[in-house]
Amino acid sequence: MLDNWLYIGLFIIVALFIPAVAVLLPRLIGPRKPNAIKQEIYECGIETVGDAWVQFKVQYYIFALVFLIFDIEMIFLFPWAVAFDKLPLFAVMEGVLFIMILLVGLVYLWRKGALEWA
Amino acid sequence: MSGLEIIFLIVAGVTLLASLFVVTTPNLVHAALWLILALFGVAAAFVLLNAAFLAVVQVLVYIGAIAVLMIFAIMLTRRVMKDSGPQTNANWVWAALLGLLLFAGLTFVLINSGAEQASLPALALDADPIAQLGQELVSPNAYVIPFELASVLLLAAMIGAIVVAWKK
Amino acid sequence: MSDPINLISQWFANLLLSWGLAEGLVKVISSAIGAAIVATLGLVTVIALIWVERKIAGRLQDRLGPNRAGPFGLLQPFADIIKIFTKEITTPNGADKVAFNIAPVLAMASVLLIWAVIPFAATVVGTNINVGVLYIVAVGSFGIVAVLMAGWSSNNKFALLGAFRAVAQMVSYEIPMVIALLVPVLLARSMGMNDIVAAQTPWFIVIAPLAALIFLITSMAEVGRAPFDLIEAESEIVAGFHTEYSGMGFGMFYVSEFLHVWTVGALMATFFFGGWSGPGAENLPILGIVYFYIKTFIGYFLVTWIRLSLPRIRIDQLLAFNWKFLTPLALVILIATAIVDKALEIAGVERWGYALIMLAVNLFIGWVTILILKAVEPRRKRQRVEFAPRPVAVAPKTPDS
Numbered sequence: 001m002l003d004n005w006l007y008i009g010l011f012i013i014v015a016l017f018i019p020a021v022a023v024l025l026p027r028l029i030g031p032r033k034p035n036a037i038k039q040e041i042y043e044c045g046i047e048t049v050g051d052a053w054v055q056f057k058v059q060y061y062i063f064a065l066v067f068l069i070f071d072i073e074m075i076f077l078f079p080w081a082v083a084f085d086k087l088p089l090f091a092v093m094e095g096v097l098f099i100m101i102l103l104v105g106l107v108y109l110w111r112k113g114a115l116e117w118a
Numbered sequence: 119m120s121g122l123e124i125i126f127l128i129v130a131g132v133t134l135l136a137s138l139f140v141v142t143t144p145n146l147v148h149a150a151l152w153l154i155l156a157l158f159g160v161a162a163a164f165v166l167l168n169a170a171f172l173a174v175v176q177v178l179v180y181i182g183a184i185a186v187l188m189i190f191a192i193m194l195t196r197r198v199m200k201d202s203g204p205q206t207n208a209n210w211v212w213a214a215l216l217g218l219l220l221f222a223g224l225t226f227v228l229i230n231s232g233a234e235q236a237s238l239p240a241l242a243l244d245a246d247p248i249a250q251l252g253q254e255l256v257s258p259n260a261y262v263i264p265f266e267l268a269s270v271l272l273l274a275a276m277i278g279a280i281v282v283a284w285k286k
Numbered sequence: 287m288s289d290p291i292n293l294i295s296q297w298f299a300n301l302l303l304s305w306g307l308a309e310g311l312v313k314v315i316s317s318a319i320g321a322a323i324v325a326t327l328g329l330v331t332v333i334a335l336i337w338v339e340r341k342i343a344g345r346l347q348d349r350l351g352p353n354r355a356g357p358f359g360l361l362q363p364f365a366d367i368i369k370i371f372t373k374e375i376t377t378p379n380g381a382d383k384v385a386f387n388i389a390p391v392l393a394m395a396s397v398l399l400i401w402a403v404i405p406f407a408a409t410v411v412g413t414n415i416n417v418g419v420l421y422i423v424a425v426g427s428f429g430i431v432a433v434l435m436a437g438w439s440s441n442n443k444f445a446l447l448g449a450f451r452a453v454a455q456m457v458s459y460e461i462p463m464v465i466a467l468l469v470p471v472l473l474a475r476s477m478g479m480n481d482i483v484a485a486q487t488p489w490f491i492v493i494a495p496l497a498a499l500i501f502l503i504t505s506m507a508e509v510g511r512a513p514f515d516l517i518e519a520e521s522e523i524v525a526g527f528h529t530e531y532s533g534m535g536f537g538m539f540y541v542s543e544f545l546h547v548w549t550v551g552a553l554m555a556t557f558f559f560g561g562w563s564g565p566g567a568e569n570l571p572i573l574g575i576v577y578f579y580i581k582t583f584i585g586y587f588l589v590t591w592i593r594l595s596l597p598r599i600r601i602d603q604l605l606a607f608n609w610k611f612l613t614p615l616a617l618v619i620l621i622a623t624a625i626v627d628k629a630l631e632i633a634g635v636e637r638w639g640y641a642l643i644m645l646a647v648n649l650f651i652g653w654v655t656i657l658i659l660k661a662v663e664p665r666r667k668r669q670r671v672e673f674a675p676r677p678v679a680v681a682p683k684t685p686d687s
Contacts (some may be wrong), residue, residue, distance in 0.1 A: 182427025
């Protein structure tokens with residue numbers, strides 16, 4: 001069991017190492033001639049006004065929130081799906097009930113208009 | 119010292135250091151990024167405890183959803199690029215003291231609980247722990263009520279979040 | 287065992303042992319080498335893919351594609367690599383230097399990590415952890431973090447806006463994707479990738495075609511390719527979250543996107559096309575690898591084909607499509623699969639009868655969905671634009687002329 005995770009741990013190191021080398025190498029062999037105009041923030045040639053922060057729609061936040069809740073519910077269903085062979089019909093219907101409650105939440109969001117991008 | 123212990127020490131050290139940076143860094147987004155590293159360290163600790171499912175869920179929920187939500191919240195409310203005052207106020211000493219006290223208390227309870235002598239109930243060798251978890255979750259003799267309640271609770275959380283955050 | 291890859295790794299481990307290294311150390315070394323080989327293989331595949339994709343794009347758009355460097359333009363990717371490695375990496379004013387440089391590395395790593403659990407053949411598999419499917423989804427969240435880091439650290443309005451769009455899109459489409467993944471998990475009764483491959487008689491594309499379709503669509507949205515490429519809609523937000531990246535910094539995002547598309551193909555193959563399985567693959571692992579690559583290429587070609595055929599959709603369409611169509615459909619499919627599966631188990635229907643009924647259930651749901659869609663949004667009649675044929679070079683008559 002832990003042997004498998006040893007492999008994944010080493011894979012994480014390798015997967016970080018290779019792109020890190022790829023990003024660092026051009027700094028050694030590539031040209032390096034910074035100047036004020038080149039370093040400027042690219043906004044299609046127009047000089048930047050203010051800082052990068054602008055007012056964002058609260059909708060982005062709502063989608064992240066809804067995602068979090070759906071995500072947690074989905075995770076509960078994975079063990080249920082893995083154990084499916086050993087579950088009696090009653091237990092299967094419990095899982096279905098769980099999904100139904102999830103669907104109620106989705107219907108609520110829909111009716112409330114939180115899913116519209118206005 | 120076995121290899122496993124060395125890995126655990128590294129993981130624990132990284133987690134602790136990252137959490138320290140979370141509370142000391144002046145930039146809020148940096149704090150959130152350090153928090154992600156700390157949460158990842160916790161996931162690695164779960165792996166070392168042979169709790170792979172919890173580790174994966176930790177990454178999925180805490181890094182993939184909660185940390186992202188936090189960064190969204192920070193970016194929605196603050197002028198992040200300029201925000202770099204000190205993170206602490208005059209009460210940090212008391213907070214640190216309280217934290218230390220809590221740690222001491224937990225350590226004391228752990229040492230005196232006799233958990234070291236207690237042996238874990240043996241799992242059947244061929245059994246898949248996740249399948250067992252799934253069975254327990256929907257078995258009437260075990261956790262079916264909490265399982266369905268969790269669903270209702272999450273529904274309530276979703277409705278509450280929308281009522282608070284969504285104003286037409 | 288007629289498996290050369292395992293034979294070589296066995297021989298190598300024995301060689302190290304004979305040098306007097308500790309057993310644990312040997313395990314670490316051989317695991318590290320295995321990881322390095324798999325990761326490098328992924329990157330080498332990308333080099334080939336850049337040529338393949340440009341050639342496909344060229345042919346589908348009635349062009350030739352790369353044809354100058356080498357025969358059939360085969361040396362084009364190498365020219366690209368040399369070019370990108372010798373380019374300057376600029377860091378914009380006011381950027382957060384550390385986060386700016388970590389983001390492309392993290393983006394690449396998040397895609398590479400998926401390959402740790404993908405089974406290439408019956409015996410050639412990195413690891414068969416029992417949480418494989420959730421692991422794949424979890425690793426994807428590092429990609430989300432990388433996009434946020436890149437967008438925030440660039441100190442650029444377009445980059446930040448692009449990052450917000452990207453993350454909203456990625457998290458939204460993750461929900462139907464996870465639900466669609468629950469279907470093969472449920473059918474195979476396991477989250478281990480190799481177990482899912484082994485359980486596929488017949489392939490899950492037959493038993494669960496709708497789940498496969500949803501998985502394909504949502505994966506394309508996760509990658510952020512057309513028609514879901516609002517992330518980098520150049521007419522609106524320059525290039526999205528990687529606007530300020532140049533040279534290899536941009537290259538890493540680009541390569542990770544390519545590898546991600548290939549990975550989507552591999553996941554399609556593993557979850558729905560039967561992975562490495564095929565005639566003779568059990569006994570001859572090399573054959574399994576060949577099957578796996580062919581199936582992966584089919585998945586990859588599907589994604590590329592769709593990308594080159596469809597225009598970009600608007601953000602309100604994007605989110606409505608996800609929340610009002612894919613998510614409810616995926617939930618309904620999951621419920622139907624669970625109930626029918628249990629009912630057939632109780633009725634004692636096996637294999638081909640089972641597959642046939644499952645297919646019928648899927649087709650029925652698909653048919654009902656189409657009926658509902660037609661009722662909700664009736665197809666508009668095609669409007670014919672009528673005007674007299676106009677000679678090309680004659681100016682239209684205006685009143686004052």
